[in-house]
Amino acid sequence: MNYRFSLGIDLGTSNSAIAISDIDSERTEIIELTQALGPNRTGEQPTLPSAVYIPHPDEFPAGAFPLPWRTGERGEPIIGHFAREHGALVPDRLITSAKSWLSNPHIDPRQHVLPWKSEIREAKLSAFDCSRMCLEHIRESVRHAMRGKGEDFDLADAQIVLTVPASFDEVARNLTAEAAEAAGLGKVVLLEEPLAAFYAWTAQAGKDWRAQVRPGDIVLVCDIGGGTADFTLIAISEKEGVLELDRISVGDHILLGGDNMDLALAYALRAGLEAEGKSISDMQFLALIHSAGKAKEAMLEDETIAEFPIAVPSRGSSLFGGTVSTKLDRKVLEQIVLDGFFPRTGFEELPQKTRRAGLQEFGLPFASDPVISKHLARFLMRSLENVESSEALRSLVAAEARSKPFLAPTAVLFNGGVFKAAPIRRRVLDLLTGWSDGQAVRELAGYQPDLAVAKGASFYGRNRVTGKGLRIKAGASRSYYIGLETSMPAVPGIRPPLKALCVVPQGMEEGSEVFIEGRELALITGQPADFRFFSSEVRSGDAPGQILPDAERELLEISLLEVDLAAVEDIPAGQPVPVQIHAVVTELGTLELWMKHTKSDRRWKVEFQVRTE
Amino acid sequence: MRSLSVILASVLLALAGLALAPDTLPGPYADEARTILSTAIAGMALLLFIALIAERPKAMAPVQTTPEPVQLPVTEPPESNADADVVNLLSIFQEKGRLVDFLMDDIAGYSDAQVGAAGRVLHEGCRAALLEHFGIRPIREEGEGSKVTVPPLYAPDDYRLVGRISGEPPFTGTLVHHGWRAEWVKLPRLVTTSADRLPAIAPAEVEVR
Numbered sequence: 001m002n003y004r005f006s007l008g009i010d011l012g013t014s015n016s017a018i019a020i021s022d023i024d025s026e027r028t029e030i031i032e033l034t035q036a037l038g039p040n041r042t043g044e045q046p047t048l049p050s051a052v053y054i055p056h057p058d059e060f061p062a063g064a065f066p067l068p069w070r071t072g073e074r075g076e077p078i079i080g081h082f083a084r085e086h087g088a089l090v091p092d093r094l095i096t097s098a099k100s101w102l103s104n105p106h107i108d109p110r111q112h113v114l115p116w117k118s119e120i121r122e123a124k125l126s127a128f129d130c131s132r133m134c135l136e137h138i139r140e141s142v143r144h145a146m147r148g149k150g151e152d153f154d155l156a157d158a159q160i161v162l163t164v165p166a167s168f169d170e171v172a173r174n175l176t177a178e179a180a181e182a183a184g185l186g187k188v189v190l191l192e193e194p195l196a197a198f199y200a201w202t203a204q205a206g207k208d209w210r211a212q213v214r215p216g217d218i219v220l221v222c223d224i225g226g227g228t229a230d231f232t233l234i235a236i237s238e239k240e241g242v243l244e245l246d247r248i249s250v251g252d253h254i255l256l257g258g259d260n261m262d263l264a265l266a267y268a269l270r271a272g273l274e275a276e277g278k279s280i281s282d283m284q285f286l287a288l289i290h291s292a293g294k295a296k297e298a299m300l301e302d303e304t305i306a307e308f309p310i311a312v313p314s315r316g317s318s319l320f321g322g323t324v325s326t327k328l329d330r331k332v333l334e335q336i337v338l339d340g341f342f343p344r345t346g347f348e349e350l351p352q353k354t355r356r357a358g359l360q361e362f363g364l365p366f367a368s369d370p371v372i373s374k375h376l377a378r379f380l381m382r383s384l385e386n387v388e389s390s391e392a393l394r395s396l397v398a399a400e401a402r403s404k405p406f407l408a409p410t411a412v413l414f415n416g417g418v419f420k421a422a423p424i425r426r427r428v429l430d431l432l433t434g435w436s437d438g439q440a441v442r443e444l445a446g447y448q449p450d451l452a453v454a455k456g457a458s459f460y461g462r463n464r465v466t467g468k469g470l471r472i473k474a475g476a477s478r479s480y481y482i483g484l485e486t487s488m489p490a491v492p493g494i495r496p497p498l499k500a501l502c503v504v505p506q507g508m509e510e511g512s513e514v515f516i517e518g519r520e521l522a523l524i525t526g527q528p529a530d531f532r533f534f535s536s537e538v539r540s541g542d543a544p545g546q547i548l549p550d551a552e553r554e555l556l557e558i559s560l561l562e563v564d565l566a567a568v569e570d571i572p573a574g575q576p577v578p579v580q581i582h583a584v585v586t587e588l589g590t591l592e593l594w595m596k597h598t599k600s601d602r603r604w605k606v607e608f609q610v611r612t613e
Numbered sequence: 614m615r616s617l618s619v620i621l622a623s624v625l626l627a628l629a630g631l632a633l634a635p636d637t638l639p640g641p642y643a644d645e646a647r648t649i650l651s652t653a654i655a656g657m658a659l660l661l662f663i664a665l666i667a668e669r670p671k672a673m674a675p676v677q678t679t680p681e682p683v684q685l686p687v688t689e690p691p692e693s694n695a696d697a698d699v700v701n702l703l704s705i706f707q708e709k710g711r712l713v714d715f716l717m718d719d720i721a722g723y724s725d726a727q728v729g730a731a732g733r734v735l736h737e738g739c740r741a742a743l744l745e746h747f748g749i750r751p752i753r754e755e756g757e758g759s760k761v762t763v764p765p766l767y768a769p770d771d772y773r774l775v776g777r778i779s780g781e782p783p784f785t786g787t788l789v790h791h792g793w794r795a796e797w798v799k800l801p802r803l804v805t806t807s808a809d810r811l812p813a814i815a816p817a818e819v820e821v822r
Contacts, residue, residue, distance in 0.1 A: 038801070040803060041801040066804050309733060313731070317714045320718050320728055323730040323734055325726075
């Protein structure tokens with residue numbers, strides 16, 4: 001296909017952004033997104049807050065939120081800036097972090113349950129709907145902007161690259177791709193966000209980037225945004241004089257980010273106010289969180305500021321009488337942000353496990369331990385485990401990097417709003433240097449983090465179209481397994497362990513397929529069959545067809561597979577059909593599983609269902 | 614009208630910045646500062662008033678930097694009237710920086726500390742709004758007090774010469790104020806305003822329980 005543009009979409013947990021690259025001129029720019037800024041007010045902003053607000057049908061008159069591509073019916077959900085600002089005051093009607101709900105293992109992303117625990121009477125939305133709606137908004141806004149520039153633009157002219165967290169498993173990735181298709185974006189290419197950041201860096205640093213890395217380097221891409229932390233390791237090696245890059249490890253989905261820091265600061269400030277006998281309302285507290293965030297940014301940027309004044313207005317019209325003032329002290333800031341979230345812990349200190357209460361409330365699985373240093377330690381330990389488990393990965397990582405109980409990075413690329421602050425970047429480098437017994441860990445220079453993920457995605461799309469430029473070898477970030485019942489004599493009280501059959505090896509490349517030989521399964525026509533589906537991010541050595549003795553002990557259960565063998569002509573109903581598993585990682589980066597009849601070419605697609613207990 | 618409101622908004626903000634000064638001044642100067650402050654506030658209110666009742670223009674200055682879309686799937690809303698645009702601008706400064714609350718509140722009964730605290734709210738919010746919607750920069754980059762040469766055939770709104778003006782241009786003199794200019798304006802578009810009433814500056818807010 002002849003693409004003229006490459007469109008990079010960063011569908012963020014808190015904010016989305018779009019970059020477009022012209023394939024011929026190589027020019028990349030950010031497309032500002034049209035959105036409701038208030039009733040009767042629309043405008044363009046560089047990002048679209050990923051917030052969906054469900055208004056009461058009588059809350060706003062019809063047509064109060066028109067967009068260039070729709071009139072805005074009464075009660076229709078509102079997306080973007082106004083949705084976030086107004087929704088903060090009406091939390092029952094606001095959906096945020098829909099993306100994190102997509103990867104929630106306990107809630108079906110297609111179930112209409114959002115806003116979570118809300119008692120509104122209007123129709124609720126599913127996490128899938130929210131992603132689809134944000135993407136629809138983005139699609140229309142891009143078309144509107146391109147027409148405004150006088151470009152003769154058609155979506156079919158663009159290679160679309162959509163970024164997903166590296167921590168997303170195949171189920172969440174497939175859902176994202178499906179949401180994009182449902183939003184009219186067609187088949188999109190998926191790219192892991194930390195890799196997009198790395199592509200952005202190579203483009204921004206120009207030719208210089210090759211001088212900044214050398215074979216044997218292990219680059220940690222450390223991405224902490226508003227609500228999530230995402231870690232990835234990239235190994236640099238050399239083959240016949242050419243640098244090769246391999247993504248060798250990805251972390252878990254950690255719901256911990258800059259918002260947690262603002263909240264922690266706001267709690268401290270509120271406690272200070274209360275100690276002075278001043279009280280603030282819940283609504284003022286929201287303003288306090290916002291101001292605390294601003295103060296944090298200003299003080300971390302300019303390290304000479306000893307204290308930062310904060311004034312929180314009342315909601316009423318008297319500004320002089322109702323404003324409460326306080327200040328953020330540098331000592332408090334450092335105590336909370338640096339020592340609270342990034343303390344100098346040892347590499348052996350891991351995050352506390354979630355307390356398992358008997359009746360646990362399902363919701364977003366927020367990180368129970370706020371110490372990012374410990375999450376990083378855990379990631380690096382598990383990365384070593386992953387690398388050690390396969391010969392191929394071991395060969396990419398120098399013995400020195402494997403000499404500790406964790407995989408030691410030699411360089412870091414920082415991404416995300418939290419790392420705009422130099423003191424936080426310094427602290428993370430300090431921490432890593434300390435863990436490596438003083439071996440210096442450097443920061444990759446020349447990176448402009450603003451909207452870099454969207455830009456990196458559009459660079460990557462351009463490389464794909466032209467076939468030139470850098471490609472980081474990635475493939476499947478995890479290995480995948482289906483559960484097989486063990487046949488053994490029944491014993492009361494003993495449940496036979498569930499065996500696991502590896503169907504997708506880690507690193508399986510885009511555009512490749514694998515048939516699981518020698519493991520025939522029997523399916524009965526006319527009835528749906530279920531399989532439990534597992535993954536692991538630390539077993540790079542497992543080959544397709546390999547059996548693990550105990551799935552539940554070693555793997556993470558992520559989904560339920562369902563295959564429905566409709567009755568077929570030449571096979572009588574109720575008769576077992578011998579099938580073999582056929583796994584495909586598409587060119588676009590999504591996973592498909594098929595059950596193929598061993599005696600014919602007929603095959604049935606396996607659907608991912610969410611495991612709900 | 615739009616360009617007028619741009620300038621007025623800038624002036625208002627510059628004046629509003631003064632509101633911060635008394636809080637930081639030492640005791641003996643506080644009274645004097647208070648007088649300046651009241652004058653500033655009065656001046657602002659006056660300017661605001663002028664802004665609102667100023668002449669109804671026919672043609673609007675081409676301030677939008679991005680060209681309007683060529684064609685749209687939905688018909689473009691009717692062109693909003695200029696008064697509504699001014700109220701729209703005012704409501705942005707009210708929403709972000711509580712400008713109208715600040716000006717309409719009775720300042721006399723409050724201490725400098727209270728006025729200062731309110732000034733911070735005003736400054737932070739209005740500044741953010743100003744920087745978001747206007748590409749604002751000084752007309753002259755030189756430091757105030759330095760010697761500058763006024764280019765011949767300057768735009769009359771770019772320079773004001775004071776003192777003793779004589780001889781041939783180009784004129785040289787001391788830069789008293791570096792001036793401000795908006796290089797671009799990016800205001801939210803006001804949609805579907807009814808012809809017979811102006812939009813609200815700030816909605817009445819009701820917490821429903």
